[in-house]
Amino acid sequence: MPTGVALRDVREQLFDAADRILLRDGPSGLTSRAVTTEAGCAKGVLHRHFEDFDAFLAEFVLDRVDRMDAAAAALRAAAGTGTVTGNLADALSALFGSVAVAIVALVTFRDALRVRLRRAWPAGVPVLTEAAVMVEGYLAAERDLGRIAAGADVETLAPTLIGAGHLLFADRAAGPPDAAAVQRMVTTVMAGVLR
The missing domain is CATH 1.10.357 (Tetracycline Repressor; domain 2)
Structure with missing residues (x-):
């Protein structure tokens, strides 16, 4: 994933990605990697904004x-x-x-x-x-x-x-x-x- 890309509302972007994954793949498809990939950001972005x-x-x-x-x-x-x-x-x-x-x-x-x-x-x-x-x-x-x-x-x-x-x-x-x-x-x- 590219780094240095400005993300506007990071939380909302990640939450919207989680919505799409849940609807498409169900709870077993919802992983931190899947969320960040769907949101188009580096995996570390999620962990910078949330404890885990x-x-x-x-x-x-x-x-x-x-x-x-x-x-x-x-x-x-x-x-x-x-x-x-x-x-x-x-x-x-x-x-x-x-x-x-x-x-x-x-x-x-x-x-x-x-x-x-x-x-x-x-x-x-x-x-x-x-x-x-x-x-x-x-x-x-x-x-x-x-x-x-x-x-x-x-x-x-x-x-x-x-x-x-x-x-x-x-x-x-x-x-x-x-x-x-x-x-x-x-x-x-x-x-x-x-x-």
Whole structure:
């Protein structure tokens, strides 16, 4: 790799490279050499900015979780518009169509990463728990608007939708489910509470 090449936002460049590798090759393909090669920089660049590769991965995962804030705000803003099932199906497709499924596999794949993440994220898998919070906030807003039943248990519905959505999208070999499959799953989970 050439040295002396100015890198603008090194962290972001490395994180974007990790996204591409995870989506293309899965967690087993994500190595420090693969990341720096994909980013077009020398291997030492990663180690100048991060304590070690697991520190890089932990910051990468937490950065991707932070990026979910915009999706959460957009979903919450959709409350009262369109259909509840349509909004949820779109949000789940966007979430699991991103690098989120691969991040879940990465966290499961690397013991040292899980240990590091526990320092900042004491329970659950960061991407999935943040997604559940996002969906729960949306469902609470829809409940407040009367579009789902007043007694709807949004604290249970949200992780149910996230878990079922994850299972639909988790098969990397088969590719993502079609929109009808996602809509059917959401409709089934929400059937008892829709108004």
